[in-house]
Amino acid sequence: VNPDQTYAERTTESLAHMERAQAVMPGGMTANIKHFAPYPLAIKKANGCKLYDVDHNEYIDYLMGYGALALGHAHPYVCQSISRQIEEDGTWLFGTPHEKEVTMASRIQKHFPSMELLRYANSGTEANLLALRLAMAHTKKYKIAKFEGHYHGAIDKLLVSVHPTPTEAGIHQSPHSVSDSSGMSQEDVDNTVVLPFNDAESCARILEQHGNDVAAVIIEPMESGIIAPKPGFLQQLRKITNRLGIVLIFDEVKTAFRTSLAGVQGLYGVTPDLTTMGKVVGGGFPFGVVGGKREIMEQSSPLKGSDFFADGSQDHHEQKALFHSGTYNGHPLILAAGIATLDILESEFNALVTRTEWFKKELSALFQKYDIPMKTLGSGTMFSVLLTEREEISSYRDLQLCDHKSRVKLDKALFEAGIYTKPGNRYSLSVEHDEHALAQTLKAYEKVIPEVLL
Numbered sequence: 001v002n003p004d005q006t007y008a009e010r011t012t013e014s015l016a017h018m019e020r021a022q023a024v025m026p027g028g029m030t031a032n033i034k035h036f037a038p039y040p041l042a043i044k045k046a047n048g049c050k051l052y053d054v055d056h057n058e059y060i061d062y063l064m065g066y067g068a069l070a071l072g073h074a075h076p077y078v079c080q081s082i083s084r085q086i087e088e089d090g091t092w093l094f095g096t097p098h099e100k101e102v103t104m105a106s107r108i109q110k111h112f113p114s115m116e117l118l119r120y121a122n123s124g125t126e127a128n129l130l131a132l133r134l135a136m137a138h139t140k141k142y143k144i145a146k147f148e149g150h151y152h153g154a155i156d157k158l159l160v161s162v163h164p165t166p167t168e169a170g171i172h173q174s175p176h177s178v179s180d181s182s183g184m185s186q187e188d189v190d191n192t193v194v195l196p197f198n199d200a201e202s203c204a205r206i207l208e209q210h211g212n213d214v215a216a217v218i219i220e221p222m223e224s225g226i227i228a229p230k231p232g233f234l235q236q237l238r239k240i241t242n243r244l245g246i247v248l249i250f251d252e253v254k255t256a257f258r259t260s261l262a263g264v265q266g267l268y269g270v271t272p273d274l275t276t277m278g279k280v281v282g283g284g285f286p287f288g289v290v291g292g293k294r295e296i297m298e299q300s301s302p303l304k305g306s307d308f309f310a311d312g313s314q315d316h317h318e319q320k321a322l323f324h325s326g327t328y329n330g331h332p333l334i335l336a337a338g339i340a341t342l343d344i345l346e347s348e349f350n351a352l353v354t355r356t357e358w359f360k361k362e363l364s365a366l367f368q369k370y371d372i373p374m375k376t377l378g379s380g381t382m383f384s385v386l387l388t389e390r391e392e393i394s395s396y397r398d399l400q401l402c403d404h405k406s407r408v409k410l411d412k413a414l415f416e417a418g419i420y421t422k423p424g425n426r427y428s429l430s431v432e433h434d435e436h437a438l439a440q441t442l443k444a445y446e447k448v449i450p451e452v453l454l
């Protein structure tokens with residue numbers, strides 16, 4: 001099959017949509033990552049684990065809002081919770097403190113005890129911005145260290161070496177700092193130190209070189225949400241950062257309530273200074289959380305430093321509080337959706353992990369039947385399908401060596417058989433992916449593998 005040819009025949013309305021979109025938005029997109037060639041599907045509606053495009057094609061959705069929808073689309077319990085918020089409390093925005101802010105904090109702390117105090121934001125990106133500011137204020141140092149291949153949102157200091165090409169990246173043990181976007185200052189790039197994942201010795205050497213200047217090490221503790229840390233790696237990173245007085249930030253935006261209810265830190269028993277999260281915990285709405293050590297978080301307390309009040313007066317203390325704000329922080333509707341999501345996940349998570357494991361095993365068996373090297377990588381309810389013969393995938397560079405082109409071809413052919421993820425992306429399952437949906441997906445794979453990969 002020529003996936004692109006069939007795609008064009010079945011998606012004429014998506015193409016028409018894209019032409020209209022391009023007239024009003026750069027590239028027709030609201031986010032660069034939503035694009036894929038020749039043009040993405042335009043979606044009309046969704047329900048449970050299904051997506052429906054503007055051409056009335058139906059798909060089982062494995063993108064699940066880039067992993068945010070752990071309960072599927074429009075779960076009735078979440079819908080009720082949102083309606084109740086509006087009916088009983090009368091609005092969707094107070095602009096003042098309210099009960100759900102406290103309820104959500106204790107629900108998160110139950111699973112993430114390292115988050116002694118918490119603050120809310122409106123995305124994973126915003127959560128990471130606050131985490132960096134907290135770390136810089138706490139240490140009075142201003143360089144940041146991050147890992148090659150790790151994504152933390154569209155933040156200038158962190159859009160560094162997310163997707164470096166092999167020619168610009170330098171050697172694995174000493175990766176270069178490479179800008180991922182135009183419009184960033186060279187100063188931001190130079191002030192971001194890049195580390196190699198799963199290589200504690202190199203991390204120690206690089207951080208010692210910059211140790212007096214580095215405020216924070218930020219890491220996706222399971223790289224790209226799927227590559228596990230080697231035994232002892234996170235523990236060693238914890239030791240190095242403690243020794244050098246560097247704040248350790250675990251970005252669990254992808255992994256919180258996906259790799260386990262307690263995230264990667266729960267699985268590996270390592271306690272960061274700060275944790276950020278988003279996606280699942282917002283129930284599919286814009287949400288971000290920062291939390292961690294009391295002494296670091298308390299810098300943002302308006303009770304501590306000098307702060308201006310709305311009446312123009314000023315509370316006099318020697319030091320300014322660390323400023324953090326947002327009109328929508330702690331939005332009642334989002335907290336209603338997030339708390340409802342945790343209610344369901346707490347009882348259904350283990351069963352969903354078991355279904356995911358079964359699905360991964362069946363997929364592997366199918367590829368084995370056709371003698372095509374394939375690996376599923378990831379844990380909990382999220383994984384990726386990697387076309388590779390490599391035994392070990394332990395960093396961004398290993399991931400780059402997988403056959404990404406064939407994977408994209410496979411995904412596009414799977415569209416024809418009613419299976420959707422953004423070509424090349426991870427699979428995120430939801431409680432709505434029942435045995436029937438998974439069996440239908442395996443059948444689609446069975447049809448498409450020989451057509452595309454043999």
Ligand code: PLP
Pocket residue numbers: 066122123124125126128151152153154220251252253254278279
């Ligand atoms: N951090 C990680 C690990 C992510 O995967 C993402 C988004 O995919 C972000 C941060 C940014 O979150 P958001 O898109 O909510 O701003």
